[in-house]
Amino acid sequence: MKYIIMFSMVLMSSITIQAQTNPIISNWLQNTTQMGMYYMKGNSTAISNNILANVQKVQFSNSSVYISTNGIPAYPTGPFQDGNPSVAQSQNGIFKFPLIPQKNTGAPSATNGGNIGIFINGVALFNYGDAVSWNNAEGRLRGGPLQGMGDRIWNRDAVVAERIGFDCAKGHPAMGNYHHHQNPSTFKLDRKNIYDVCNLYDADGLYAINPAAHSPLLGFAYDGFPIYGAYAFKNTDGTGDIVRMKSGFQLRAITERTIHADGKDVLDGPPVNTTYPLGYFREDYEFVSHPNESDYVDEHNGRFCKTPEYPDGTYAYFCTVDENWNSAYPYAVGPNFYGIRNTQKVQSINESTTVYTSATDINDQYSLAMNVFPNPTYDLLIIQAGQLITESLPIILTDMKGIIVHESTLKQGSSIAYADISMIYSGTYIITIGKGKSSFTQLIQIIH
Numbered sequence: 001m002k003y004i005i006m007f008s009m010v011l012m013s014s015i016t017i018q019a020q021t022n023p024i025i026s027n028w029l030q031n032t033t034q035m036g037m038y039y040m041k042g043n044s045t046a047i048s049n050n051i052l053a054n055v056q057k058v059q060f061s062n063s064s065v066y067i068s069t070n071g072i073p074a075y076p077t078g079p080f081q082d083g084n085p086s087v088a089q090s091q092n093g094i095f096k097f098p099l100i101p102q103k104n105t106g107a108p109s110a111t112n113g114g115n116i117g118i119f120i121n122g123v124a125l126f127n128y129g130d131a132v133s134w135n136n137a138e139g140r141l142r143g144g145p146l147q148g149m150g151d152r153i154w155n156r157d158a159v160v161a162e163r164i165g166f167d168c169a170k171g172h173p174a175m176g177n178y179h180h181h182q183n184p185s186t187f188k189l190d191r192k193n194i195y196d197v198c199n200l201y202d203a204d205g206l207y208a209i210n211p212a213a214h215s216p217l218l219g220f221a222y223d224g225f226p227i228y229g230a231y232a233f234k235n236t237d238g239t240g241d242i243v244r245m246k247s248g249f250q251l252r253a254i255t256e257r258t259i260h261a262d263g264k265d266v267l268d269g270p271p272v273n274t275t276y277p278l279g280y281f282r283e284d285y286e287f288v289s290h291p292n293e294s295d296y297v298d299e300h301n302g303r304f305c306k307t308p309e310y311p312d313g314t315y316a317y318f319c320t321v322d323e324n325w326n327s328a329y330p331y332a333v334g335p336n337f338y339g340i341r342n343t344q345k346v347q348s349i350n351e352s353t354t355v356y357t358s359a360t361d362i363n364d365q366y367s368l369a370m371n372v373f374p375n376p377t378y379d380l381l382i383i384q385a386g387q388l389i390t391e392s393l394p395i396i397l398t399d400m401k402g403i404i405v406h407e408s409t410l411k412q413g414s415s416i417a418y419a420d421i422s423m424i425y426s427g428t429y430i431i432t433i434g435k436g437k438s439s440f441t442q443l444i445q446i447i448h
Helices: 002-021
Strands: 035-038 047-052 055-060 064-069 093-098 117-119 129-135 140-142 155-157 171-174 177-180 217-221 226-228 231-233 242-244 249-251 285-287 302-305 314-318 344-346 370-373 380-385 393-399 404-410 416-420 427-433 440-446
Touching: 370 427, 370 440, 380 427, 393 416, 404 416
Parallel strands: 226 314
Antiparallel strands: 035 047, 055 064, 064 093, 093 344, 117 217, 129 140, 129 155, 171 177, 217 226, 231 242, 249 285, 302 314, 370 380, 380 416, 393 404, 393 427, 427 440
């Protein structure tokens, strides 16, 4: 009996250490109080949807990790200007991930419609497509929201074709399942803004791109491998400058859609024109390997490398963007998974698990990069985070005597907050964001 007890203690110790060091257990944004928000069309004030945002619970066993989430982000969703009648609704999901992902050495496993990954805020990742493809016999697009059935030979790229249906955070719902097909940042912070929805309904995505730092871990693909933002160490051994990870896919030099990149003769798609420009279909791209350039990712949109969360190395996907920070095909994962697709949505957990609770205040673990503007100001302060916010941060404005005149919060899993200071007297104030070792302070001038 002594040996059984000792073995049990060793096993529990091993599981605890595993939870503390394995990012697929420890890096989710857990929340049990903060509600999501959304915009109604014609109203630029976001309102609560009374659904818990981010991830509600993380559990793990010796082989699996279970993520309980409603699939609702902390940043406001909507409205969707293409007439999409759907809104972001609770998915009330439990997603089972492999604890240790495995490389796929067999036939390629294609990404397909629906979820192909989950971001660390519990929001779904979709692949490039929207189930719409060209129907040669009818000479038009069919499938998905357009009804009917296309040939599935020239498949529409949702990031290009459905842009008007995205909100400021580059997401939209499919029958209530809010998701991103691409880098979960925001249009307004791209170096070249290609869609002005943020001018009407202001919101931010999961994080803000920072070209001076390794991008944060944003989520996990359905094969269990991590997904990062657009920037990383140039060298796969974790050394070198911080550089943008570049997609190996490029547009083909074609004017007619008659053959695929592999030379296969297929049913014709529409010619390249202003209605269907290059890039409108997934098959407009071809993959070109760059074996001697470490800042290019492979055909799965990833590479094996060392990252801050995986100092010993891992295969990792990257949310690729171009030099203007506009999303670059295939956007996150695909068209095939690198690993064995094991993740599934389950109705219940049928094995013994441990609930993971972070034992450390994350706010004490990183320095804050903040941009507070305009300064001077008279009615509104905007607090823009330059990184992923893993815990809600208090925002406190005090006068020079230390008296608090305003309090608000920069929410976990968002990257922007607004402070209405229109009723505060003119003068010099101190804004403090965060707490502990991670607090950020700045002098603010209010002028009326």
